[in-house]
Amino acid sequence: DTAVSQTPKYLVTQMGNDKSIKCEQNLGHDTMYWYKQDSKKFLKIMFSYNNKELIINETVPNRFSPKSPDKAHLNLHINSLELGDSAVYFCASSPLAGAGELFFGEGSRLTVL
Amino acid sequence: AQTVTQSQPEMSVQEAETVTLSCTYDTSESDYYLFWYKQPPSRQMILVIRQEAYKQQNATENRFSVNFQKAAKSFSLKISDSQLGDAAMYFCAYRRPRGGADGLTFGKGTHLIIQP
Numbered sequence: 001d002t003a004v005s006q007t008p009k010y011l012v013t014q015m016g017n018d019k020s021i022k023c024e025q026n027l028g029h030d031t032m033y034w035y036k037q038d039s040k041k042f043l044k045i046m047f048s049y050n051n052k053e054l055i056i057n058e059t060v061p062n063r064f065s066p067k068s069p070d071k072a073h074l075n076l077h078i079n080s081l082e083l084g085d086s087a088v089y090f091c092a093s094s095p096l097a098g099a100g101e102l103f104f105g106e107g108s109r110l111t112v113l
Numbered sequence: 114a115q116t117v118t119q120s121q122p123e124m125s126v127q128e129a130e131t132v133t134l135s136c137t138y139d140t141s142e143s144d145y146y147l148f149w150y151k152q153p154p155s156r157q158m159i160l161v162i163r164q165e166a167y168k169q170q171n172a173t174e175n176r177f178s179v180n181f182q183k184a185a186k187s188f189s190l191k192i193s194d195s196q197l198g199d200a201a202m203y204f205c206a207y208r209r210p211r212g213g214a215d216g217l218t219f220g221k222g223t224h225l226i227i228q229p
Contacts, residue, residue, distance in 0.1 A: 031214045041152075041202055041222050048214040055214035088156065092216070101148055102217055104158035 003027050006091050006105035013081060014113055020077045021108045023091030030095060031055075032074040033102065034066060037088040046089075049074055081112045115140045117207050119220035126195050127228045133180075134190045134223045136205030142166075144210040147181070147188045148217065153201040161203070164188065192225075200227045 004025045013019055025032060033056075034046040048056040052068045063079045078085060088109045092102040116139045126132035138147070149161040164172045164181050171179050176193045192199055202224050206217040 033214075033216050035216075043204065043219040043222075045216045045218075048216055050214045056216070090158065092158075094216075100146075101160045101163055107156045107158075109156075 004091055004093055004103050004105040006089075006108050008108060009106060010109050010111075012111045012113065015081055015083060017081050018077070018079045019081060019110070020075055021089055021091075021110070022073070022075045023105055024073050025091075025093040025103070026072065027093055027103060029093040029103070030071060031093060032068065032071075033092040033094075034074065034076050035090040035092060035104075037090060037107070039087070043090070047074075047076075078110075081110075083112050086110055086112045115142075115207050115209065115218050117205055117218050117220035119203075119205055119223050121223045122221070123224040123226065125226040125228060126192075128195055128197060130195055131191060131193045132195055132225065134192075134203050134205075134225065136188045136190070136220055138186050138188065138205070138207050140186070140207065140209070142209055146208040146210070147179075148206040148208070149177070149179070149188075149190045150204045150206060150219075151199075151201045152204065152222075153198075158204075162190065195227050197227050197229060199225060201225060 031050045033048045047066045049068045051071045065077045068074045088107045090107045091105040094102045118137045145166045147164045151159045162174045180189045202222045204222045205220040
């Protein structure tokens with residue numbers, strides 16, 4: 001019954017590898033987001049999608065590529081991983097209309113060795 | 114662009130006491146939304162309280178209340194009767210009106226320690 005679910009919760013990998021994080025929401029929301037939380041706990045938006053369409057693409061290396069197969073799913077693929085990519089990545093969703101809160105997944109901790 | 118500032122990296126309070134976490138923000142909008150999120154060690158982001166800027170009344174949720182000063186662009190969180198389970202990172206966040214896909218702008222967080 002989890003509203004926003006991410007997999008995997010933990011990911012440890014070597015530099016140069018490619019990895020993906022998957023996100024699904026069952027809230028019927030139109031908009032989904034990826035946030036990055038760095039080692040200092042700062043949360044910064046990376047991408048937002050509305051109904052499968054990319055809306056926001058912050059200054060993020062193009063090694064990061066989001067993909068939204070439908071409005072309930074937003075995946076994050078990262079190519080050629082670097083040490084600095086180590087962080088917690090949060091998926092979130094919200095209805096497009098109105099300005100309610102965002103609903104967050106549990107986060108995926110990525111560690112690049 | 115909107116900015117959110119939390120000037121207290123860490124706060125400590127005795128169990129059962131009251132603590133206030135500060136937040137200021139900068140915006141040119143007149144209507145917007147403000148939130149406090151809690152992030153315990155489990156990492157989950159939990160909504161604590163929300164405030165619509167057009168509402169003059171301060172929001173309250175059980176032991177949690179806010180002091181919203183629109184002219185001063187200040188949005189502090191008061192936790193009464195602090196409990197051990199309140200220990201967490203607390204983030205103040207802003208969302209512009211009809212925010213659409215803009216999401217939230219977060220402050221850098223305040224680490225709240227509860228002393229037993």
